[in-house]
Amino acid sequence: GQNIDQPTEMTATEGAIVQINCTYQTSGFNGLFWYQQHAGEAPTFLSYNVLDGLEEKGRFSSFLSRSKGYSYLLLKELQMKDSASYLCAVRDRSGGATNKLIFGTGTLLAVQP
Amino acid sequence: DAMVIQNPRYQVTQFGKPVTLSCSQTLNHNVMYWYQQKSSQAPKLLFHYYDKDFNNEADTPDNFQSRRPNTSFCFLDIRSPGLGDAAMYLCATSRDGRGGRNEQFFGPGTRLTVL
Numbered sequence: 739g740q741n742i743d744q745p746t747e748m749t750a751t752e753g754a755i756v757q758i759n760c761t762y763q764t765s766g767f768n769g770l771f772w773y774q775q776h777a778g779e780a781p782t783f784l785s786y787n788v789l790d791g792l793e794e795k796g797r798f799s800s801f802l803s804r805s806k807g808y809s810y811l812l813l814k815e816l817q818m819k820d821s822a823s824y825l826c827a828v829r830d831r832s833g834g835a836t837n838k839l840i841f842g843t844g845t846l847l848a849v850q851p
Numbered sequence: 852d853a854m855v856i857q858n859p860r861y862q863v864t865q866f867g868k869p870v871t872l873s874c875s876q877t878l879n880h881n882v883m884y885w886y887q888q889k890s891s892q893a894p895k896l897l898f899h900y901y902d903k904d905f906n907n908e909a910d911t912p913d914n915f916q917s918r919r920p921n922t923s924f925c926f927l928d929i930r931s932p933g934l935g936d937a938a939m940y941l942c943a944t945s946r947d948g949r950g951g952r953n954e955q956f957f958g959p960g961t962r963l964t965v966l
Contacts, residue, residue: 769950778962781941825894841893843891
């Protein structure tokens, strides 16, 4: 079956570093995405991993280990505006010609002063 | 700016009264998706179009239908909304769905209230 797990909530302090973990089980893995979603708004794309290793993009980095079914999103120099839900999503090629995204329920991050 | 547009942003309908949500895109992407997202839950894929090919998820209720008259527009029709259909409806597009980065671009969503 398909399953994605991530913590429900996290709290961190402005200026600090936070790591949001995601574990997944899928039969046809074809890439992992992280999205940011502010309350009442649409998800926006943050990062993409398909090979093992770390992808860095400014204050945001994302890591993937396919053998462990594991990814994390690392946010550095936290700002208040980073308070949002972070969605881990796996693309599954078993969905046919068009790969589908399977989303986790998201991790609600609260950044405190 | 190229973008995904959803109208209306907020829609109120009555129990059982048909409602149509619209989505348009200026990205010229091949794939368009409709998701339902309830509070504190993951977006749930309802269906998607690859060009004109319609793909329905197995667990999408028959109450939900979709139309894509051309590349730019896609509609979600809810034939007889129930209270359980109150949610945020997200439209998304991707250039292709089969590999590479091909991230999905989301519209701002339509929040549906059913009275």
